[in-house]
Amino acid sequence: MTDEFNALLKNGIWSLIPSHTFQNLVGCKWVFRIKRHTEGSIERYKAHLVAKGFHQHYGFNCDETFNPVVKPATIHLVLSLAVTNGIEVQPTSDGLHLSQTKYTLDLLKRISMTDSKPCSTLIASRAQLSNEDAKSMNQELNVLAPLSSSCCIYRVPERLRRVSEKAHTPQVVGPLHHGKKGLQAMEEHKKRYLRDFIRRTRVSLEDYIKIIKDQEGKIRSCYAETIEFSSYDFVRIVLVDAAFIIEVLLRHRFHELQDENDRIFNKPWMLQDVWPDIRLLENQLPFFVLEDLFDPDITPN
Structure with missing residues (x-):
């Protein structure tokens, strides 16, 4: 014990300072151990003075730790x-x-850049935020919209998309991928379905637009990701997609609604691509939109 204590003093492990009542002091204790030879006989007795680290909590009482002994x-x-x-x-x-x-x-x-000359960084290493910077940040924080409890339509996690991009990329319905290259071909068919939907229900396009427009805020809140389309574009996309889904389901149930030149249910039978696409996570419309547009009384007998 004396050798251990003298070694600690020699190495300057601690410095004596006055204590205060608000400080949480760390206690210590002696740990004794017997070191033996390979055959079991006693080589020597060892003693270590160790701190009771559990007396303090990292991040509250202290923000760094120190081990005075470096092991070989x-x-x-x-x-x-x-x-x-x-x-x-x-x-x-x-x-x-x-x-x-x-x-x-x-x-x-x-990379053959040994002759390159170093350049000074463009960022000040000790730059501090000014009052104007804080004001700008406050403005950014104040415009954050509250999270909606009605959110139910989410992006596919990137870890799943990396496995198969095509398996999670919709081609038909929903505003998240609207306007992307390769999706325009379906837009004409969807507009034809909207035209037939309006003719069959005998409800004006203006009335349907008003139904979607009145629910725009509620519809947008259903998406976890902010939809950047303008109000006009967003209402148009939702109306076209909703009418398309309703018409697809009705034509699948009532074959008399199908046209012989219908590309979805006849050549080239695009329905086989539509079914799985509609079920994709990112391809969903809020169900209440379909309920608002669909009138069960206006269906074939």
């Missing part, structure tokens, strides 16, 4: 990693210094 195994591990990763180890008066100079030069040589 730790040094061996660091040196091994340095050699493996091409990091130089330079001995100095203060100890060993790890440098990535050689590693960086090897990278520059590999």
Whole structure:
């Protein structure tokens, strides 16, 4: 114990300072251990003075930890990693210094940039936010819209999309992918279905637009992602898509509504592409939109 205590004093492990009532002091205790030879006989008795770290909570009572003893195994591990990763180890008066100079030069040589000249950074290293910066940030925070409890339509997580992009990219319905290249071909068919929907129900286009317009805020709140389309474009997209879904379902149930030149139910039988596409997560419309547009009394007997 005396040897251990004297070694701690010699290495300057602690400094004595006055304590205060508001400070949470860390206690200590002695830990005794017997070191034995390989055959089991006692080699020597060991004693360590250790701190009771559980007396303080990291992040509350302290923000850093310190281990005064460096084990040889730790040094061996660091040196091994340095050699493996091409990091130089330079001995100095203060100890060993790890440098990535050689590693960086090897990278520059590999991409033929060893003759490149360094340039100064464009960012001030000690820049501080001004009152104008804080005012600008406050404006950004104040315009954030509250999250809606009616949100029910989400983007497919990127981890799933990376597995199969085509399996999660809709081609038919919904505003999230509207206007993308490759989706325009279906737009003409959807507009034809809207025209037939209006003729069959004998409700004016203006009335249907008003129904969607009155619900625009509620419809937008159903999407987890902000829809950037203008009010006119958003209402038009929702109306065309909703009428298309209603007509597809009715024509599938009532064959007399199908036209011989219908590209969805006849050549080239695009219905087989429409069915799985409608079920995609990003391809959904709020169900209440279909309920508002569909009149069960205006259907074939």
